[in-house]
Amino acid sequence: MAFLSLKGVCKGYGVGDKRTDVLDNIDLEVSRGELVAIVGYSGAGKTTLISMIAGLIAPDRGTLTLDGRPITGPGRDRGVVFQNYSLLPWMTTRDNVLLAVEQRMPDAPREARLAEADRFLAMVNLSAARDKRPRELSGGMRQRVSLARALALDPEVLLLDEPLGALDALTRATLQGELERLCAGGDNGPGKVADQISGKTAGKTVVLITNDVDEGILLADRIIPLSHGPRATLGPAVRVDIERPRDRKTLQHDPRWKRIRNQVIEYLLGPGSRGGRAHVVAAADNVVPFRSPVTAAANRGAA
Amino acid sequence: MSSSSPSPSPSSSSSSSSPSSAIWRGRAQTGLLPLAGVVLMLILWAISSKTWSRNLPSPGKTWEVSKPYLTAPLAKRGELDQGIGRFAWYSLWLVAKGYAIALLVGTPLGFMLGRSRLFAKSFDPIIQVLRPVSPLAWLPLGLVLFEKSQPAALFTIAICAMWPTVLNTALGVRAIPQDYLNVARVLQLSRSKTFFKILLPATLPYMFTGFRLSLGIAWLVIVAVEMLTGSPGIGGFLWQEYNSLIYEHIILCILTIGVVGFLLDRAMNAVEQRLRAT
Numbered sequence: 001m002a003f004l005s006l007k008g009v010c011k012g013y014g015v016g017d018k019r020t021d022v023l024d025n026i027d028l029e030v031s032r033g034e035l036v037a038i039v040g041y042s043g044a045g046k047t048t049l050i051s052m053i054a055g056l057i058a059p060d061r062g063t064l065t066l067d068g069r070p071i072t073g074p075g076r077d078r079g080v081v082f083q084n085y086s087l088l089p090w091m092t093t094r095d096n097v098l099l100a101v102e103q104r105m106p107d108a109p110r111e112a113r114l115a116e117a118d119r120f121l122a123m124v125n126l127s128a129a130r131d132k133r134p135r136e137l138s139g140g141m142r143q144r145v146s147l148a149r150a151l152a153l154d155p156e157v158l159l160l161d162e163p164l165g166a167l168d169a170l171t172r173a174t175l176q177g178e179l180e181r182l183c184a185g186g187d188n189g190p191g192k193v194a195d196q197i198s199g200k201t202a203g204k205t206v207v208l209i210t211n212d213v214d215e216g217i218l219l220a221d222r223i224i225p226l227s228h229g230p231r232a233t234l235g236p237a238v239r240v241d242i243e244r245p246r247d248r249k250t251l252q253h254d255p256r257w258k259r260i261r262n263q264v265i266e267y268l269l270g271p272g273s274r275g276g277r278a279h280v281v282a283a284a285d286n287v288v289p290f291r292s293p294v295t296a297a298a299n300r301g302a303a
Numbered sequence: 304m305s306s307s308s309p310s311p312s313p314s315s316s317s318s319s320s321s322p323s324s325a326i327w328r329g330r331a332q333t334g335l336l337p338l339a340g341v342v343l344m345l346i347l348w349a350i351s352s353k354t355w356s357r358n359l360p361s362p363g364k365t366w367e368v369s370k371p372y373l374t375a376p377l378a379k380r381g382e383l384d385q386g387i388g389r390f391a392w393y394s395l396w397l398v399a400k401g402y403a404i405a406l407l408v409g410t411p412l413g414f415m416l417g418r419s420r421l422f423a424k425s426f427d428p429i430i431q432v433l434r435p436v437s438p439l440a441w442l443p444l445g446l447v448l449f450e451k452s453q454p455a456a457l458f459t460i461a462i463c464a465m466w467p468t469v470l471n472t473a474l475g476v477r478a479i480p481q482d483y484l485n486v487a488r489v490l491q492l493s494r495s496k497t498f499f500k501i502l503l504p505a506t507l508p509y510m511f512t513g514f515r516l517s518l519g520i521a522w523l524v525i526v527a528v529e530m531l532t533g534s535p536g537i538g539g540f541l542w543q544e545y546n547s548l549i550y551e552h553i554i555l556c557i558l559t560i561g562v563v564g565f566l567l568d569r570a571m572n573a574v575e576q577r578l579r580a581t
Contacts, residue, residue: 056485074488086482090504099500103490153490 002029003205004053004157009062011048022048024231026062028224032156035183035206037216038234039264040226046209047083049226050161053207054080066157076103079150083162085142087134093145094130097121100152120148124178140171144178151182158183160208164215172215173248180219180245183208213264217257218246225267235267360551368551387537387559394525394536395563401460402521406514409465413472413513414502423473434466438524442531452532456525463524467516475509476502508579515571522564537563 006028012021022045030036040046051057052064055074064071066078079100087096098117105113121127124144134142143163150158163179164172183206210216216223217240225235238260242251251257345362352359360368369387371378376388416423416430438459445455483505487497529538537556544552 054489056488074491076491078489080485080489082482082485084482086486088483088486088501088504091500099486099492100490103492 003032003034003067004028004030004207005063005065006053007063009049009052009059009064011045011052011057011059021231022229024233026234028234030205030207032205035208035219035221036237037208037210037220037223038226039210039213039216039223039268040232041228041268042211044226044229044232046211046226047161050080050159050207050209053157054078054159076153077156078159079153079155079157080159081143081146081150081161081163083165085134085139085146087142087145087149089134092131092133093126093137094118094121096134096145097148097152100149104153117152120152121145123151123182124148138171139167140175143167143175147179147182156205158204158206160206162209162211165211176215176218176248179208183219213261214248216240216264217242217260218248218251223260223264225264227268238263358550360554365551365554368549369555372552372555385535385540387540387555390535390537390540391559391563393534394529394538397456397529397534397536398460398518398521398525401457401525402464402518404457404461405465405517405521406468408461409468409513409517410472410510412465413469413510414476414506416469416473417476417506418502430466430469433462434470436463438463438527439531442528452534456528456532456534459528460521460524464517464521467520468510468513471509471513471516472506475506478509479505508575511571511575511578515568515575518567518571519564522560522567526560 006026009023009026009028010021011023012019014020026049028036038046038049048057052059053071055071055078058072066075088099091099094114094117097120098113101113101116101120105116108116118127118130121130124147126141126144126148129137129141129145134145137145143166147163160179160183164175167175183204208216208219213223220240222237222239224237226232227235240260242254242256242260348359348362352361372387376386377392378386379389416426441459441462442455445458446452449455449458479502483501487501492500525536526538526541528534529536530542533539533542537560541553541556544550544556
């Protein structure tokens with residue numbers, strides 16, 4: 001049985017005529033230690049999906065289970081990195097992380113907790129910004145704090161809701177590298193080389209929500225496209241059978257990368273994903289950043 | 304300047320004179336214009352006392368009669384004859400007590416209104432009805448309830464001053480971004496931790512706006528309360544001097560009340576700004 005499992009999950013908002021079904025019949029199985037990327041359009045309901053796994057909202061229909069137990073609310077077994085960082089502005093960077101550490105080890109002496117918070121800040125390369133407040137940090141640094149806070153909870157599942165969505169392309173690339181180092185180090189996900197990274201966070205089960213197919217290929221064991229909303233649903237999963245560590249520069253010339261990319265994009269643009277075709281193509285430029293002329297040509301050939 | 308080389312000096316002097324003249328204009332506007340306003344007011348006052356209102360003491364006479372109260376502000380010559388500073392102190396002390404009650408009752412009430420939809424639905428109409436009631440109306444009820452003037456005064460100050468605190472706190476609680484509350488839920492913070500680490504800090508700027516407005520009202524109310532109860536203080540003194548036909552002191556009291564109120568507001572404003580900065 002899958003570690004994290006969603007069966008026939010539906011969620012809509014509003015009542016009567018104003019009702020919109022956001023997600024329809026979502027089935028998802030994630031095994032322990034696997035990193036799954038869900039790629040989809042803005043507004044397709046990606047955040048709704050992750051909020052349900054986090055236990056922040058309840059589904060209208062269907063079941064969600066984690067390790068065999070139904071998800072009924074938030075839990076310390078699931079750490080969330082929110083799209084907009086959600087750091088508490090009145091606390092220093094360290095205090096923000098400490099909040100999670102305190103929840104995990106409430107009986108530990110203060111020095112031990114501080115040391116633990118510092119350890120996680122070091123993990124995301126933010127030791128120098130320990131006593132700064134969130135507004136003094138750049139977007140990329142804020143997202144690192146947010147990641148450190150989620151990791152400090154030492155959860156079994158890490159839920160990343162478009163963690164890099166609000167960042168510029170360069171910062172995004174750097175942080176993708178960090179994410180790969182911190183989250184994608186498991187050893188039972190298919191396609192992973194067993195002894196790549198032996199950090200403490202390695203081997204976590206991760207659900208990554210993104211609107212960037214390349215980001216998904218770089219980080220995930222499996223990519224699952226989410227169709228256009230309303231009534232969005234998950235498309236066929238594409239396995240990323242590229243060994244780690246993956247180098248974003250050489251990756252672009254890998255035929256497997258092109259194949260995976262085309263498969264995902266084909267679904268997102270195709271009839272399986274609802275929505276007017278012309279409209280979707282226009283939107284696809286926002287969804288899938290073309291990294292080089294070569295990939296653009298490859299994509300055009302596929303579409 | 305004139306002895307230096309002729310060609311650059313005109314250009315440099317003209318360029319340096321225009322910003323300095325702007326500075327002087329700025330200084331004149333911040334310093335001189337308020338002064339001009341005061342002088343104009345004094346002239347109008349003097350003319351009024353000479354023409355249409357013979358009972359109104361002139362500015363000069365007011366100054367003469369008020370002088371002993373101002374120059375020895377803390378003197379105590381008798382129960383009803385004390386320096387203006389001493390009277391103001393009595394009033395401030397009473398305000399402080401009533402204000403403290405207002406905050407202690409108003410802040411939790413605001414939190415409950417902001418957090419609980421049920422509570423807000425039940426009590427919002429009552430609050431909207433009670434809020435505009437004048438201190439003059441509350442005081443007799445306070446006297447009925449407590450039978451003594453001092454607690455009745457505190458009751459009146461507290462119940463009149465607490466509304467801005469209640470409403471602003473509730474507003475602040477409702478304005479807390481859902482993101483922060485999600486953090487609390489995801490981390491599974493306890494109720495008390497959620498309150499002290501998230502709700503309270505997120506609401507603090509709103510709360511302090513309420514505190515500042517409440518203090519202004521408390522200071523407004525104190526004069527009315529003292530006049531009605533005859534307790535010693537700036538309002539009591541004002542009413543007593545009216546009855547003793549010493550009209551100069553009425554003006555002295557009004558100005559003192561105004562200055563003290565202004566200073567209180569400035570002080571609270573400074574605290575508020577500091578709070579917003581962090």
